[in-house]
Amino acid sequence: MINYDGNDDDESAPDGQYIQPDADSFYFKSGQINYDLLCDVAAHVDRQLIKANNDGSIIIFLPGIAEIDKCCRLLKSSKNENNLVVLPLHSALTPEDQKRVFRRYPNMRKIVVSTNIAETSITIDDCVATIDTGRAKTMYYNPKDNTTRLIESFISRAEAKQRRGRAGRVREGLSYKLFSKRLYEEDMVDMPTPEIKRVALESLYISVKAMGIKNVTKFLASGLECPPLDALKKAERMLSTVGLLDSEDFALTELGRFISLMPVMDSKHGKLLIYSILFGITDIGVLVTSLLSIGGLPFISGMENRDKIKKILSKYKTKGDVLAAVQIIQEYLQIDDKMKRRQFMKDNLLSYNRMNDIMSSRVQYY
Numbered sequence: 001m002i003n004y005d006g007n008d009d010d011e012s013a014p015d016g017q018y019i020q021p022d023a024d025s026f027y028f029k030s031g032q033i034n035y036d037l038l039c040d041v042a043a044h045v046d047r048q049l050i051k052a053n054n055d056g057s058i059i060i061f062l063p064g065i066a067e068i069d070k071c072c073r074l075l076k077s078s079k080n081e082n083n084l085v086v087l088p089l090h091s092a093l094t095p096e097d098q099k100r101v102f103r104r105y106p107n108m109r110k111i112v113v114s115t116n117i118a119e120t121s122i123t124i125d126d127c128v129a130t131i132d133t134g135r136a137k138t139m140y141y142n143p144k145d146n147t148t149r150l151i152e153s154f155i156s157r158a159e160a161k162q163r164r165g166r167a168g169r170v171r172e173g174l175s176y177k178l179f180s181k182r183l184y185e186e187d188m189v190d191m192p193t194p195e196i197k198r199v200a201l202e203s204l205y206i207s208v209k210a211m212g213i214k215n216v217t218k219f220l221a222s223g224l225e226c227p228p229l230d231a232l233k234k235a236e237r238m239l240s241t242v243g244l245l246d247s248e249d250f251a252l253t254e255l256g257r258f259i260s261l262m263p264v265m266d267s268k269h270g271k272l273l274i275y276s277i278l279f280g281i282t283d284i285g286v287l288v289t290s291l292l293s294i295g296g297l298p299f300i301s302g303m304e305n306r307d308k309i310k311k312i313l314s315k316y317k318t319k320g321d322v323l324a325a326v327q328i329i330q331e332y333l334q335i336d337d338k339m340k341r342r343q344f345m346k347d348n349l350l351s352y353n354r355m356n357d358i359m360s361s362r363v364q365y366y
Contacts, residue, residue, distance in 0.1 A: 029183060031154065033067060033133055039074050041176055045129045046080065046109050048174070056128025056171070057110035059118055061163055063135040063152050065090050068113045069303055075111060089114035092301040095352050116155075119162050123169055130167040132160060134179040134188075140198045143234035148200065156192045157184065194225040201227055201235040202267045206244060209252050210260035242271060263364045269293060273365060287326050290361035297325050298354040305349055312348055329358065 038060065045058055062068050068088045075086045085105045089098065089112050101112045101124055112124060116136050136159070137152045155163075160177070167173030177184070196204070204227075208216045217232050239245040244256035244267055252260065259270035269289045276285020291298065299309045316324035328348055332355070335341045345355065 029187070031135055031152065033062070033135065034178070035071060035074055037178065038071060038131065038133070039078055041131055041178070042075060042111060043078065043080065045131065045174065045176065046084075049109070049128065054128055055109075055126075056173070057112060057124060057126050058129045058131065059124065059127050059166055060111065060113045060131045060133075061118070061135075062113060062115065062133055063137045064115065064150075065092060065302055067135075068115065071113050075113070083109055085110045087112050089118055091115070091117055091353060092351060094300060116159070116163075118166060119159065124166070125170050127167055127169065127173065128171060129174040129176070130163055131176045132163045132178065134160065134177065134183075138193070138198065141200045141231065143200075143228070143231040146200075146234065146238070154179075154183070154188055156189045158191050160184065160188065196223075196225055196227045197231075200266075201231050202238055203265050205232065205235040206239060206252070206256060206260050206267055209245070209250075210257070239267060242268060244271070264289070265293060284326065286362055286365045287329055287358075288322065289365060290358045291322065291325055291329065293361045294354050294357045296354075297321060298329065298351055298358060299325075299349045300351045308349055329355075 042058060042060065049056060060071060062071060068090060072086050072088050075081070075084060078084070085108045087101050087110065089101050101110075104110075104126065110126070112118065112127070118124065134154050135152060136155045137150050139148055140151050141148045164175040164177075167175050204220075205216055208219060213219045216236075217229070220227055220232065236245065236250060239256070240247045240250065244253055244259060245251065246253055255271065255274065258274060259267055262270045262273065264270040264273070269292055272292075273285050273289050276282055276288075297309075299305065299312075312328070313321055313324045316327055319327065328350070332341065332344055332350070335344055344350075345352065
């Protein structure tokens with residue numbers, strides 16, 4: 001057996017031997033997830049709980065939906081699959097699928113494979129063990145190219161402690177971490193990055209400006225966590241470009257004053273609403289804005305649904321994805337019967353949570 005730390009690209013394994021990365025190798029430090037190891041740890045935990053006559057469940061923390069789907073497939077194809085109930089948990093699931101993680105399954109071991117939604121948002125009261133990969137995906141705004149990206153990285157030490165605490169909420173529990181103590185102490189930060197430092201600031205800027213504060217940068221710099229200066233300057237330029245700030249003294253324009261009073265998170269969405277009223281297409285404008293406010297399309301995501309969603313959208317060939325989704329939502333709104341609405345959502349793979357968010361925004365805008 002050869003321990004390989006990833007520093008020597010020329011090292012190779014002799015015949016009859018295999019390469020095994022150690023806990024602090026480049027393989028693990030770069031955030032790679034070893035799914036074989038993950039499944040072996042889950043099997044080990046299951047055996048330990050059987051010995052202790054413990055019927056509690058296990059939570060596995062993974063960064064995203066693709067990783068969850070892969071882990072679920074491997075666990076379901078393992079040797080002791082007949083004794084396991086493997087359940088995914090993430091925000092894109094339907095409410096029915098999400099509720100399954102709270103059920104008890106007699107004589108079966110429940111394994112919940114989850115994003116960080118199980119870290120703070122919900123509590124699975126029968127959980128007695130957690131397996132933490134130490135990875136998560138977080139939205140970050142880049143002011144240089146004005147884009148927002150979902151970036152995967154190691155979690156903070158505070159988040160690792162929170163995940164550990166999910167085991168044993170109501171009884172004694174176990175916590176397994178698939179990262180080394182050195183990585184935990186030296187590479188992980190103490191606390192997660194505050195939201196004000198990783199999001200676009202146009203909405204915050206215009207809200208502060210509407211309060212009558214002239215120097216927004218100086219005002220925000222006095223807070224406990226001040227936002228990045230380059231992100232503030234980018235917000236100032238963007239608001240000036242779209243006509244919400246005066247280009248000379250950066251005071252609110254008339255359009256800016258109207259939008260500062262609207263319940264929108266993105267100033268561009270506010271401008272879209274106002275212009276849709278001016279052009280007499282308010283209903284379409286409200287629906288498009290409500291859809292854009294959820295940050296994506298209203299479908300149930302997942303690798304298994306990609307082709308099905310493409311097929312649904314292909315029915316509206318003359319329109320783009322956003323307008324096609326808007327038309328689907330319009331068709332949904334025309335249905336009065338609750339049972340028929342549910343069937344329509346099922347046929348068109350519409351996410352209950354996302355549709356709820358869209359309907360909530362629609363009511364606010366009217």
